[in-house]
Amino acid sequence: xxxxxxxxxxxxxxxxxxxxxxxxxxxxxxxxxxxxxxxxxxxxxxxxxxxxxxxxxxxxxxxxxxxxxxxxxxxxxxxxxxxxxxxxxxxxxxxxxxxxxxxxxxxxxxxxxxxxxxxxxxxxxxxxxxxxxxxxxxxxxxxxxxxxxxxxxxxxxxxxxxxxxxxxxxxxxxxxxxxxxxxxxxxxxxxxxxxxxxxxxxxxxxxxxxxxxxxxxxxxxxxxxxxxxxxxxxxxxxxxxxxxxxxxxxxxxxxxxxxxxxxxxxxxxxxxxxxxxxxxxxxxxxxxxxxxxxxxxxxxxxxxxxxxxxxxxxxxx
Amino acid sequence: xxxxxxxxxxxxxxxxxxxxxxxxxxxxxxxxxxxxxxxxxxxxxxxxxxxxxxxxxxxxxxxxxxxxxxxxxxxxxxxxxxxxxxxxxxxxxxxxxxxxxxxxxxxxxxxxxxxxxxxxxxxxxxxxxxxxxxxxxxxxxxxxxxxxxxxxxxxxxxxxxxxxxxxxxxxxxxxxxxxxxxxxxxxxxxxxxxxxxxxxxxxxxxxxxxxxxxxxxxxxxxxxxxxxxxxxxxxxxxxxxxxxxxxxxxxxxxxxxxxxxxxxxxxxxxxxxxxxxxxxxxxxxxxxxxxxxxxxxxxxxxxxxxxxxx
Numbered sequence: 001x002x003x004x005x006x007x008x009x010x011x012x013x014x015x016x017x018x019x020x021x022x023x024x025x026x027x028x029x030x031x032x033x034x035x036x037x038x039x040x041x042x043x044x045x046x047x048x049x050x051x052x053x054x055x056x057x058x059x060x061x062x063x064x065x066x067x068x069x070x071x072x073x074x075x076x077x078x079x080x081x082x083x084x085x086x087x088x089x090x091x092x093x094x095x096x097x098x099x100x101x102x103x104x105x106x107x108x109x110x111x112x113x114x115x116x117x118x119x120x121x122x123x124x125x126x127x128x129x130x131x132x133x134x135x136x137x138x139x140x141x142x143x144x145x146x147x148x149x150x151x152x153x154x155x156x157x158x159x160x161x162x163x164x165x166x167x168x169x170x171x172x173x174x175x176x177x178x179x180x181x182x183x184x185x186x187x188x189x190x191x192x193x194x195x196x197x198x199x200x201x202x203x204x205x206x207x208x209x210x211x212x213x214x215x216x217x218x219x220x221x222x223x224x225x226x227x228x229x230x231x232x233x234x235x236x237x238x239x240x241x242x243x244x245x246x247x248x249x250x251x252x253x254x255x256x257x258x259x260x261x262x263x264x265x266x267x268x269x270x271x272x273x274x275x276x277x278x279x280x281x282x283x284x285x286x287x288x289x290x291x292x293x294x295x296x297x298x299x300x301x302x303x304x305x306x307x308x309x310x311x312x313x314x315x316x317x
Numbered sequence: 318x319x320x321x322x323x324x325x326x327x328x329x330x331x332x333x334x335x336x337x338x339x340x341x342x343x344x345x346x347x348x349x350x351x352x353x354x355x356x357x358x359x360x361x362x363x364x365x366x367x368x369x370x371x372x373x374x375x376x377x378x379x380x381x382x383x384x385x386x387x388x389x390x391x392x393x394x395x396x397x398x399x400x401x402x403x404x405x406x407x408x409x410x411x412x413x414x415x416x417x418x419x420x421x422x423x424x425x426x427x428x429x430x431x432x433x434x435x436x437x438x439x440x441x442x443x444x445x446x447x448x449x450x451x452x453x454x455x456x457x458x459x460x461x462x463x464x465x466x467x468x469x470x471x472x473x474x475x476x477x478x479x480x481x482x483x484x485x486x487x488x489x490x491x492x493x494x495x496x497x498x499x500x501x502x503x504x505x506x507x508x509x510x511x512x513x514x515x516x517x518x519x520x521x522x523x524x525x526x527x528x529x530x531x532x533x534x535x536x537x538x539x540x541x542x543x544x545x546x547x548x549x550x551x552x553x554x555x556x557x558x559x560x561x562x563x564x565x566x567x568x569x570x571x572x573x574x575x576x577x578x579x580x581x582x583x584x585x586x587x588x589x590x591x592x593x594x595x596x597x598x599x600x601x602x603x604x605x606x607x608x609x610x611x612x613x614x615x616x617x618x619x620x621x622x623x624x625x626x627x
Binding site: 146149150152153154155158161162163165166245249252253256257259269272275276279280283286287290293294297298301 | 328331332333335336339340343344454455457458459460462463466467469470474562568569572573583584587588590595599602603606607
């Protein structure tokens with residue numbers, strides 16, 4: 001592009017006849033970040049498809065009470081271990097005769113609840129800490145970053161496993177359920193958001209518009225909330241979207257190891273674990289929950305990647 | 318450089334120290350211990366004796382200082398679940414299995430990922446490329462225990478080609494290593510394939526590759542000698558953080574395929590509240606992660622001299 005333009009320019013000097021100088025077609029000035037991002041997202045077929053699947057999954061989770069053929073904990077031992085496509089159960093039953101389709105549907109509710117709530121907790125902790133570290137610097141930054149380093153030194157699900165085992169021992173009566181899992185994953189999952197917020201603030205802090213705000217006497221907190229945060233919003237949205245599948249995976253993994261959701265509440269991870277003793281014969285018990293986990297993870301990653309490409313075209317890998 | 322290294326090592330020690338305090342406090346902050354009534358029903362006098370033997374009757378800070386002063390000297394105590402062995406012996410028995418599994422997975426990840434990435438880059442936008450991209454997306458996003466179940470369903474149960482569990486060096490069939498290695502290596506190999514592909518695609522378009530082709534070199538030499546070398550640099554940052562993960566044994570793979578490694582042992586330690594074992598494993602993992610980050614930063618400056626550490 002550059003070379004051609006330059007070539008034309010030279011040609012025009014040499015021949016001294018005013019040739020046509022190639023002009024880039026003028027683009028409409030970007031009116032609004034979100035509208036532009038929406039347009040870019042809509043062009044990404046994979047991301048739109050994934051979003052449709054995601055909306056479907058969310059609807060399934062919300063409407064679980066209405067659409068599932070049976071309650072998730074209703075067990076009929078006379079119909080235990082039925083294969084898919086049996087007269088009463090489309091996807092068969094598990095080893096204690098619970099309708100497998102219903103358990104998968106309620107499993108969606110558990111997984112998505114964990115995914116969204118964990119990210120909410122992570123934001124609640126990571127955002128203020130990130131802002132504090134980025135704005136104040138000095139010893140505040142030092143202490144927060146050491147905390148971040150400690151949590152980075154250990155894989156998050158290992159730490160969550162550890163936390164849950166500690167709580168489980170402290171209240172063995174309830175045995176730790178959904179809330180424990182969410183809090184444990186949230187308590188270790190804020191690190192990425194904290195680090196991202198801090199990095200964003202550090203780079204934005206040096207920009208002219210912040211200097212201008214400071215020059216007219218804006219207070220640090222005001223600058224952080226009104227000027228810095230809105231500009232850091234796009235990367236944060238991407239991080240949260242891509243954090244959801246990680247949280248879902250962590251829950252499934254913890255439940256798989258027997259430290260997560262407890263019976264009778266269905267969790268896909270636990271269903272996979274339960275299946276492993278029967279998988280030789282009752283293959284459907286292992287296949288369907290693993291498929292659900294895979295679909296959910298893929299969906300969130302595709303939507304997250306699509307959002308990233310749409311919101312921040314420079315980041316495209 | 319030396320100053321930077323000393324600073325980093327000092328930081329590493331601080332992190333390990335904080336991990337030890339955090340783990341110790343959390344572990345001991347809950348009522349109930351490894352010798353409660355439900356686990357070992359003993360008369361009160363005998364229980365007090367056992368608690369005294371392991372120092373569990375002392376105040377918490379005293380226990381911590383005793384533990385740390387022993388640990389610094391290389392004594393990590395005795396495992397509660399296997400009282401005839403020291404923690405170090407136990408780790409020495411179980412970790413090699415995880416390391417074998419991890420190393421094989423790394424080799425698999427590298428050869429498979431590199432080959433797939435190169436082929437995908439050369440055959441860009443053909444069906445081969447799409448298949449590689451699809452499988453690598455699957456490998457990156459889908460959890461290992463899901464992949465494990467699928468492989469088990471297909472190759473072990475449907476076709477009956479390989480053993481479902483066990484480990485060759487601990488008395489299992491040799492074929493029992495195949496599925497765990499593939500499961501563990503698929504994620505990293507997908508990462509390797511994806512990065513090799515994108516970095517090769519970029520390098521292939523560069524001027525020095527055009528020069529090499531213009532010189533009349535064959536396609537194979539251009540790819541292997543000129544393109545690949547430069548495409549490998551970003552791989553260090555991708556692969557290095559995977560290594561501690563792989564050699565400490567992913568719990569899931571070891572549990573599903575009944576591989577008697579460190580990861581499987583960690584789960585049983587948590588069930589049994591085996592304090593010394595949990596502490597030692599947490600410290601080991603934290604140490605491996607911190608040291609890998611440090612090494613990969615150093616390795617970066619070796620491979621790419623434009624990068625300076627400060």
